[in-house]
Amino acid sequence: MTLKVYPNLLLLFLFNSVWTQTVRQVYDELDPEHWSHYAFECPKECFCPPSFPNALYCDNKGLKEIPTIPARIWHLYLQNNLIETISEKSFVNATHLRWINLNKNKITNKGIESGVLNKLKKLLYLFLEDNELEEVPAPLPGSLEQLRLARNKISRIPEGVFSNLENLTMLDLHQNSLLDSALQSYTFQGLSNLMQLNIAKNSLKKMPVSIPANTLQLFLDNNSIEVIPENYFSTIPKVTFLRLNYNKLSDDGIPPNGFNVSSILDLQLSHNQLTKIPPINAHLEHLHLDHNRIKSVNGTQICPVSIDIAEDYGFYGNTPRLRYLRLDGNEIQPPIPLDIMICFRLLQAVVI
């Protein structure tokens, strides 16, 4: 084997190392005073790219504590460390923070000094995935837009913790330890702009109550949900993406018009216990029903509009919108019944 060295590449490497060296010199040798008009302090454990003076990179450093954050910082990267506490002294001057990434650390609820998060009045994104939280931390700043708490040990949501989060659009609680009893009618109160709610991989047996009315994406995969209550979706009239893969839904658990909801465009019911295709709406575009116990499909019965009329005269713009249908992992023998093709004329793929 021969090794080719391209002159251009070599040049690039050289420039890179020169650049790195210059940056290092700035921190190691220059007195911060020389940057007076810029106040370019940089905690010694971290990296402060000169071209992004508002960002502070302290990720993957084996840190046990959060350094003192300079006032100019908007974006703070602390992921993948051994941090156990969030204390006020680190943040006294950090009033401009927009984004904190603390994923993959060892933060417990006790380790969060009371009121420290709430003081970050401009914070938009707070990432605390893969930590050791047992409840949703509180109080949180009202400015938050995204709160990511996946893969903790959260079993409790303190009452009122979301009540001031009018701008929160995304709440991710997947892979925690939530039981039905943790989700009460008041739990999500205040989340008037929430669009995405992820409670997948918890221990729910029931559909959560009082989901915020503007929710577009609701993810409940990998729970043990058996029943969809009657008219469940009437309180979330915008729900568009609904994922219930890996639950315990059977035919009996689904009311006659359970999923016949015109807002839903993407419905995922893989790995449940259905033996029939539930009634669907003509607006539905993607339907995942793989790995259930469906034995046969009657296109005439599942067609959301009258198939007889369609056969003779077409749908007059009423064509069912289904484009993608997964039915594999059931007990259905190919071929795909002709009446499915007659009903769903926009179908692009059927997996059987």
Ligand SMILES: *[C@@H]1O[C@H](CO)[C@@H](O)[C@H](O)[C@H]1NC(C)=O
């Ligand atoms: C916070 O800012 C003030 C004023 O710039 C400064 O005197 C003080 O040392 C800073 N505190 C910390 C902990 O950096």
Ligand SMILES: *[C@@H]1O[C@H](CO)[C@@H](O)[C@H](O)[C@H]1NC(C)=O
């Ligand atoms: C929510 O967002 C709006 C628009 O960006 C902003 O004016 C308002 O102050 C925010 N609310 C809070 C509590 O920060």
Ligand SMILES: *[C@@H]1O[C@H](CO)[C@@H](O)[C@H](O)[C@H]1NC(C)=O
């Ligand atoms: C649900 O569990 C299955 C099997 O354990 C896994 O393959 C899948 O990725 C999980 N899905 C989610 C959304 O967690």
Ligand SMILES: *[C@@H]1O[C@H](CO)[C@@H](O)[C@H](O)[C@H]1NC(C)=O
């Ligand atoms: C589904 O709902 C529509 C109204 O949104 C209704 O006209 C239709 O009959 C329902 N389909 C079934 C199978 O009940």
Ligand SMILES: *[C@@H]1O[C@H](CO)[C@@H](O)[C@H](O)[C@H]1NC(C)=O
């Ligand atoms: C499908 O259902 C329709 C209406 O219920 C029925 O008339 C038809 O015979 C069924 N088709 C098959 C192949 O079972």
